[in-house]
Amino acid sequence: MRIFRIIIYCLIFLLGASPHLYGQDRYLDSLLKLVKTDREDSNKVIHLNKIADAYQEKGEYDTGIEYSKLAEKLAIQLKYNEGLAGAYNELGIAYRNFGDYPKALEWLFKALKIREGSWNKNGLGRIYGNIGIIYRLEGDHEKALEYYFKALQISVQTRNLREKGISLGNIAIIYNDMGLYDKSLVYYFKALDISKEVGDQAGVSRQTGNIGTVYQEMAEKAEAKGDHVTRDSLYKKAIAYEQTSLNIDRELHDKIGMVIWLGNLGGIYLQMKKYVEAGRYLKRSLFLADSIHDLYGSMDANDYLSRLYQETGNYKMALASYKMAIRQQDSLFSEESAKDITRKEMTYTFEKKEEASRLDAEKKEAIALADKKKQKIILFSVLGISIFVLGFAVFAYRSFLQKRKANLEITSQKAEIEEKQKEILDSIFYARRIQRSLLPTEKYMLRVLAKLNKIS
Numbered sequence: 001m002r003i004f005r006i007i008i009y010c011l012i013f014l015l016g017a018s019p020h021l022y023g024q025d026r027y028l029d030s031l032l033k034l035v036k037t038d039r040e041d042s043n044k045v046i047h048l049n050k051i052a053d054a055y056q057e058k059g060e061y062d063t064g065i066e067y068s069k070l071a072e073k074l075a076i077q078l079k080y081n082e083g084l085a086g087a088y089n090e091l092g093i094a095y096r097n098f099g100d101y102p103k104a105l106e107w108l109f110k111a112l113k114i115r116e117g118s119w120n121k122n123g124l125g126r127i128y129g130n131i132g133i134i135y136r137l138e139g140d141h142e143k144a145l146e147y148y149f150k151a152l153q154i155s156v157q158t159r160n161l162r163e164k165g166i167s168l169g170n171i172a173i174i175y176n177d178m179g180l181y182d183k184s185l186v187y188y189f190k191a192l193d194i195s196k197e198v199g200d201q202a203g204v205s206r207q208t209g210n211i212g213t214v215y216q217e218m219a220e221k222a223e224a225k226g227d228h229v230t231r232d233s234l235y236k237k238a239i240a241y242e243q244t245s246l247n248i249d250r251e252l253h254d255k256i257g258m259v260i261w262l263g264n265l266g267g268i269y270l271q272m273k274k275y276v277e278a279g280r281y282l283k284r285s286l287f288l289a290d291s292i293h294d295l296y297g298s299m300d301a302n303d304y305l306s307r308l309y310q311e312t313g314n315y316k317m318a319l320a321s322y323k324m325a326i327r328q329q330d331s332l333f334s335e336e337s338a339k340d341i342t343r344k345e346m347t348y349t350f351e352k353k354e355e356a357s358r359l360d361a362e363k364k365e366a367i368a369l370a371d372k373k374k375q376k377i378i379l380f381s382v383l384g385i386s387i388f389v390l391g392f393a394v395f396a397y398r399s400f401l402q403k404r405k406a407n408l409e410i411t412s413q414k415a416e417i418e419e420k421q422k423e424i425l426d427s428i429f430y431a432r433r434i435q436r437s438l439l440p441t442e443k444y445m446l447r448v449l450a451k452l453n454k455i456s
Helices: 002-014 024-037 042-058 061-078 081-098 101-115 121-137 141-158 161-177 181-197 201-224 228-252 255-271 275-291 295-311 315-438 442-455
Strands: none
Touching (some): 042 081, 161 201, 181 201, 275 295
């Protein structure tokens, strides 16, 4: 249980969320005020996504989803793909928090599809990392490593040390889950070097504590094999690293981290049969956990103390600590069950809203398509009539030209015929004149005949 809690705590850190939510409400309030005065532009999409993320960190997942959907709607309207990818990423995180991993992957892969063609390589790397987390939670180590290494490759390309450290830490967690401790340590040490390089003390604490936890698990394996020399050496290393983390978190006033490292140190000393040291660290862990109402920390400390009292013969205290741990465990399970029911109710309500929105969108789309189809019919009808009228006009104009041409030809032929007729008539008249000029006139003939008669 403790190892799982350490991993969850480190995941929260690696994802960029602070274990302490100091100032978060003030930050959220400023965003909520800002978004009210925003124009309907890309800045508003960015602010809506930030609000969604802030609600996710507060654990108000349903409210976070509502703001993610608002960001999605506006991003689609603006054709702002970067903002749309951000909204899809937040929805993926929300469904991961709900425990609905298939739905989470569905949204994350939508975000991935946009980001793969985007300039935002760092954003792409974070989506790869988020997908890797889902696969890890599902127990698919191979797929988790595939996407963690993709995220690591992006961070190397962009020279983003913070993202590189996150990816290295994530890869180390997977190898630790698989029992490949040597590989896990290689990547934890690389992540630790980056935290030191960028001056991230909180990161140094987490990676150092993780290294101590790996050495602790390796020591337990050595003990199971009866290799006491190796066991003792590994326990010493584990203590050194856990103590370093404790010192850093004490300086940072990170009480949740202190509860974890104090409990870890107590557990290591308990396994080493150093009961005085174990009791000292475990009691400090329990006191601090109770003071900050860390139920998980209290349960872990009581569980270890029950074992400590049992091994030292204090059975009354062992039973009391055991009963307390069981009550806290039952309380946690009841709380988780209540949260699970609430999550399911919120998921059901949200999905109903989403389905109603989808049906409404489909209805609007159908109406829009019908209007578009109607407009196309009208357009094609007008176009058809226009083509018919144009065709008729072309035909009429062509007929007119042909008729005009025929008339011109007839007129030309008529003129030609008339010209020829004139020429023929002129020829006839000319011949007649010649003929007349050669023949004697009637009077002349009478005179000649008269003379002849006289002579005879």
